[in-house]
Amino acid sequence: MASVRLLCLFNGKAAGCSRTLARTGCRNVCSSPSRLQSMSAWVIDQYGSSGVLRHTEEITIPTINFAHDVMIKVSAASLNPLDVNMRGGYGAALLNIRRDPLSMLNSFSEFPLILGRDLSGVVVDCGSGVTHFAPGDEVWAAIPPWKQGSLAEYVTLTEYEVSYKPKSLSHIEAASIPYVANTAFSALVNTGGLCRENSSNKRVLITGASGGVGTFSIQLLKAWGAHVTVTCSQNAEGLVRGLGADEVVDYTSGDVAEKLEVMQRFDVILDNVGGDTEEWAIGLLKPWSGAKYVTLVSPLLLNTDSMGLLDGTLNAGLTLHNKAFQNITSSGVFYRWAFYAPDGPALDEVSRLVDAGKILPVVEAQFPFTQVPQAFQKLEQGHARGKTVVKVAEDDECIQTAESEQGVQVTSQQN
Numbered sequence: 001m002a003s004v005r006l007l008c009l010f011n012g013k014a015a016g017c018s019r020t021l022a023r024t025g026c027r028n029v030c031s032s033p034s035r036l037q038s039m040s041a042w043v044i045d046q047y048g049s050s051g052v053l054r055h056t057e058e059i060t061i062p063t064i065n066f067a068h069d070v071m072i073k074v075s076a077a078s079l080n081p082l083d084v085n086m087r088g089g090y091g092a093a094l095l096n097i098r099r100d101p102l103s104m105l106n107s108f109s110e111f112p113l114i115l116g117r118d119l120s121g122v123v124v125d126c127g128s129g130v131t132h133f134a135p136g137d138e139v140w141a142a143i144p145p146w147k148q149g150s151l152a153e154y155v156t157l158t159e160y161e162v163s164y165k166p167k168s169l170s171h172i173e174a175a176s177i178p179y180v181a182n183t184a185f186s187a188l189v190n191t192g193g194l195c196r197e198n199s200s201n202k203r204v205l206i207t208g209a210s211g212g213v214g215t216f217s218i219q220l221l222k223a224w225g226a227h228v229t230v231t232c233s234q235n236a237e238g239l240v241r242g243l244g245a246d247e248v249v250d251y252t253s254g255d256v257a258e259k260l261e262v263m264q265r266f267d268v269i270l271d272n273v274g275g276d277t278e279e280w281a282i283g284l285l286k287p288w289s290g291a292k293y294v295t296l297v298s299p300l301l302l303n304t305d306s307m308g309l310l311d312g313t314l315n316a317g318l319t320l321h322n323k324a325f326q327n328i329t330s331s332g333v334f335y336r337w338a339f340y341a342p343d344g345p346a347l348d349e350v351s352r353l354v355d356a357g358k359i360l361p362v363v364e365a366q367f368p369f370t371q372v373p374q375a376f377q378k379l380e381q382g383h384a385r386g387k388t389v390v391k392v393a394e395d396d397e398c399i400q401t402a403e404s405e406q407g408v409q410v411t412s413q414q415n
């Protein structure tokens with residue numbers, strides 16, 4: 001059986017072949033000879049601009065090392081602003097500690113580094129402790145930034161980080177969702193205190209709603225019955241209204257704060273823009289009612305990069321504490337920073353919402369695996385309208401849309 005599995009893994013048709021192995025049980029943890037095999041990936045060997053991206057066929061395949069590991073053949077990946085930032089070295093100080101605490105003594109041990117945080121693909125192997133998945137399962141996941149990314153043929157994650165892909169989506173469509181979904185859950189649920197049961201009477205403002213996190217968050221909140229107001233450019237109004245936004249404020253013409261001040265106050269604000277947004281937006285929250293301002297744009301990683309781990313963390317902690325203290329004492333409003341967190345169970349819930357037609361993928365652009373640098377360039381131009389996706393596996397039968405196509409596709413359900 002072991003040799004059959006290896007054959008399946010490396011003949012480029014792992015998805016179909018391993019289907020026949022599904023439910024036959026996962027193998028024991030072992031140091032597999034497949035460690036000697038290599039895979040295709042886009043890597044960086046140093047931080048910098050788009051020129052540092054390098055395609056190679058010689059990256060060691062990340063095999064099963066721990067009992068709860070799940071090895072996945074990647075069909076599609078997507079890009080996030082974090083990938084562009086990480087390519088330039090953003091967050092390296094803190095992320096390297098997560099990757100390997102001893103890396104403090106060994107600079108550049110993270111290279112060759114594989115970027116790409118989202119994946120949709122097929123399980124090809126599991127550790128002995130994996131109970132939830134089996135080879136052949138179609139899955140999706142958002143990869144923590146301290147792990148090797150999805151711009152590669154194979155990725156190995158823990159089973160907690162992985163979830164069954166929605167049946168109604170192609171891999172290209174599915175790859176557009178996990179990282180923004182886990183980020184939105186972390187921000188809106190874990191930090192903002194919203195959930196399916198308590199959202200129906202809540203008024204939520206989302207700034208920067210036309211990008212990856214925003215287009216997902218609108219749909220999640222509408223699925224939970226919240227009233228959603230958003231800010232975006234005028235030319236994104238059709239997109240966000242189509243996703244369910246109740247009120248849309250164009251931030252490119254006139255004073256956005258003035259337009260929002262005439263509205264009823266909000267219970268939660270999700271800030272995807274940062275900068276001076278909090279200066280005018282916090283006053284839009286209902287005072288003394290447990291309202292929360294949740295921003296995804298914090299100085300934590302920039303601080304640790306520029307000041308070092310200790311000073312950077314202390315400085316960020318002090319900033320957060322001061323702002324939180326000032327807002328709670330002056331207006332009874334909670335001020336919080338939110339961060340992406342891996343969360344397979346949250347993706348399970350998203351998967352159900354997608355298959356129920358409540359959440360649609362928003363794919364703005366897609367690129368073949370040969371054009372990863374072009375995909376980065378697209379992202380760097382800004383003005384995202386949903387997500388940029390990379391088709392990793394050429395033999396992916398589920399991919400239904402054309403390569404390198406650009407233009408927002410809000411895909412409706414196929415079943």
Ligand SMILES: NC(=O)c1ccc[n+]([C@@H]2O[C@H](COP(=O)([O-])OP(=O)(O)OC[C@H]3O[C@@H](n4cnc5c(N)ncnc54)[C@H](OP(=O)(O)O)[C@@H]3O)[C@@H](O)[C@H]2O)c1
Pocket residue numbers: 080081082180183207208209210211212213214231232233251272273296297298338339340382383384385386
């Ligand atoms: N803390 C974390 O763990 C975490 C995780 C994920 C994302 N983030 C951060 O959260 C932010 C949003 O992420 P994303 O993936 O959604 O980014 P994105 O896909 O690049 O979307 C950003 C959107 O904001 C719009 N925008 C820019 N300036 C705006 C303004 N002043 N008012 C309203 N809209 C504006 C952009 O379109 P136009 O320029 O055309 O208006 C774009 O559609 C990014 O800063 C990202 O780095 C943080």
